[in-house]
Structure formats: C-alpha cells, structure tokens
Amino acid sequence: MSRIVDLTSPIDPRDLDFVPESMPDLALVIAPKIDYHTHDAWGLDFMVTSFGCDPDDLPRREGPAGEVLREISTHCGTHVDAPLHSGSLCEGRPARTMSDIGLEELYRPGMVLDVRPWARPGEAIPVEGLREAIKATGRDIEEGDAVLIRTGQERYSLGEPEYLNYPGMSGEGTRFLTGLGATVLGTDAVGWDRPIPAMRKAFQESGDAGHIWDGHYAIQDKEALIVQQLVNLGALPPAGFMVGFFPLKLTGTSAAPARAVAFLRD
Incomplete structure (x- = not known):
C-alpha cells in the first residue's frame, strides 16, 4: 500500500489580493x-x-x-516547465514542449534535498550545500531521479515580503544536479532561479550576464524538467518514494499547471 502526499499549491483567486502592485505580472502565475x-x-x-x-x-x-x-498562465500555481521555456534549443536540438513529454518522464523516484541550512533570502544555494544535502539522503542521485529542493519557503505566505525574496538556484547548481542524472528539478519556491531583483542587482553590479536567469538557461546545456511552487516537502522522507507530476495535456506549450503527488510506501 502507498500513502499519498499532495505537493500541489492550491490555486485560489483570493490570493490575487496579495500580489504587490509593483509586480502585476506575478498575478498570472499565482491564480486566474x-x-x-x-x-x-x-x-x-x-x-x-x-x-x-x-x-x-x-x-x-x-x-x-x-x-x-x-487571465491564467501556463506557469500558474504548481507547474512543470518544459525545456522550451528555457530557450528554443536544448542540447543543440529544438527544445521539447509539454506535449512532447510522456507521463513516464514525470513519474520518477524522488529525493528531497533539505538545503535550509545553506538557504539565504535572494541568494543562490551553493553547490557545497547541495552536496551535503545529497549525503544526508543516504544515497546518490541516479539517472532519471526527481530532485526536490526544500528551501524552507513553506514558512511564508503570499503577502509576506519573505515569500518573494526566496533562495534560488544558480546555473552552476542546476548543472551540478543534471550532471548527476536528475531529470526533474523541483522547488518549494515561486521560482527556480533567484528572484529577478536579486539577479538584476548582481548583473548591474558586476556586468556579468551570467547572473541573468542562469538556473533556467542551464537547461539548454542538459535537459531537465523544472517544477515550481511545490508544498509539503517537509512531509516527505529524504528518499525512497515515487513522485508524479501530472500536467494539463496542453499542446505545444512551454509549461502546464500540474497536480504533484508523492507516493510513500507504508
């Protein structure tokens, strides 16, 4: 027998009342x-x-x-990003859309990397933190794994400043995980990368374009599917479970809202 844990954020139009006036486009990924x-x-x-x-x-x-x-985005709520979202090419080939991805690719052995000790608001999660979190699961990442990043964002709700100042992933960290074999990358944060204001500040101060959306752009080098706005990662063991991400069957899109579910053995 399996126990089911729902990892999906509820989509509630009342949450639109908490979207900052300075970020109106955020509404599309929060709720219709x-x-x-x-x-x-x-x-x-x-x-x-x-x-x-x-x-x-x-x-x-x-x-x-x-x-x-x-007024609903394909990136609304808990959703799966197809490689197309990160660019028109992936591994030198035309990037796949949601309708190119089979359900078997979205039902995978899962791991939770608890990176809370290394997570800092608005900053990238260091690779060393990812390494230590992998060790804590008791096994290595294997080809085809779904790796879920627990940043601790479950502490905050939309409307609190901390909700939008989340820890994120860098290009280096993303390539580290895909290089180990992860094919699905999930996070409990609103976005996979650092918040846009943090990336913008780093770019303007350094002039280094590598700070721009580098977590997503890394998917162009090694394909993976990104899942954002997960919840309940604290209810999962570090490893030893299956996880499924079941997106709407949309044709040719870069993403789709999904029901994310973990299956735990009793």
Missing part, C-alpha cells in the same frame, strides 16, 4: 480570475434555454454550476 456560475442563475438560465422547460421542472429550480477561468 474565476467567474463562478451558480446553479440558480447561469445554470438555471442554461437549462431553461437548452430544454425549453419551466424552472419548476428542475430539482430545486437549479441547473448546473460552472466556472470560467480568465
């Missing part, structure tokens, strides 16, 4: 706007129009409920 169609209004009208019936012909004078999602 949702029109709620109720049984006794839209649903009732739909049934009366569709069937030519009287409202009293329907149980409790109700039709179906339904919702319409508006």
Whole structure:
C-alpha cells in the first residue's frame, strides 16, 4: 500500500489580493480570475434555454454550476516547465514542449534535498550545500531521479515580503544536479532561479550576464524538467518514494499547471 502526499499549491483567486502592485505580472502565475456560475442563475438560465422547460421542472429550480477561468498562465500555481521555456534549443536540438513529454518522464523516484541550512533570502544555494544535502539522503542521485529542493519557503505566505525574496538556484547548481542524472528539478519556491531583483542587482553590479536567469538557461546545456511552487516537502522522507507530476495535456506549450503527488510506501 502507498500513502499519498499532495505537493500541489492550491490555486485560489483570493490570493490575487496579495500580489504587490509593483509586480502585476506575478498575478498570472499565482491564480486566474474565476467567474463562478451558480446553479440558480447561469445554470438555471442554461437549462431553461437548452430544454425549453419551466424552472419548476428542475430539482430545486437549479441547473448546473460552472466556472470560467480568465487571465491564467501556463506557469500558474504548481507547474512543470518544459525545456522550451528555457530557450528554443536544448542540447543543440529544438527544445521539447509539454506535449512532447510522456507521463513516464514525470513519474520518477524522488529525493528531497533539505538545503535550509545553506538557504539565504535572494541568494543562490551553493553547490557545497547541495552536496551535503545529497549525503544526508543516504544515497546518490541516479539517472532519471526527481530532485526536490526544500528551501524552507513553506514558512511564508503570499503577502509576506519573505515569500518573494526566496533562495534560488544558480546555473552552476542546476548543472551540478543534471550532471548527476536528475531529470526533474523541483522547488518549494515561486521560482527556480533567484528572484529577478536579486539577479538584476548582481548583473548591474558586476556586468556579468551570467547572473541573468542562469538556473533556467542551464537547461539548454542538459535537459531537465523544472517544477515550481511545490508544498509539503517537509512531509516527505529524504528518499525512497515515487513522485508524479501530472500536467494539463496542453499542446505545444512551454509549461502546464500540474497536480504533484508523492507516493510513500507504508
């Protein structure tokens, strides 16, 4: 028997109230706007129009409920990034889209790297911290593993400053993990890389373009799938479980919202 742990962030349009006014584009990856169609209004009208019936012909004078999602990104909530998100080429070939990726690639042995001792707000997680976290799991990364980074962001909620000043991954750290064989890379942070203001500051101070979105650009060198906005990583063991990321079956996209689930053996 397996025990299921849900690793998926809830998508709640009420969270849009906490998106900073200075970052309006963030709303698209937090939640869609949702029109709620109720049984006794839209649903009732739909049934009366569709069937030519009287409202009293329907149980409790109700039709179906339904919702319409508006202004939603393929990167909304817990989601999987296809290689296409990181660039048009990956390993010298046209980068794959979500519809190029089979479910078997998204159901993998999982590892949780607890990097909280090395995680600093707005900074890159050092490779040495990744090495030590791997040792703590009791096994090496193997080809095809899903490696989930626990930064400690579960402490914060949208609306708190710390939520958007998260620790992130560098190009060096990303290449380190893919070089060991990881094919799925997950994080409990909003983004895989450091926050944009932190990367922008590093770039402007150094003039080094290597600070720009380097965690994602590293996927161009060695393919991997990136999963962001995970939750409940603290409920998982360091290793010895399977994890599945089940995205919407969208065609030709760079990402898709997904239900992320870990399967633990009793």
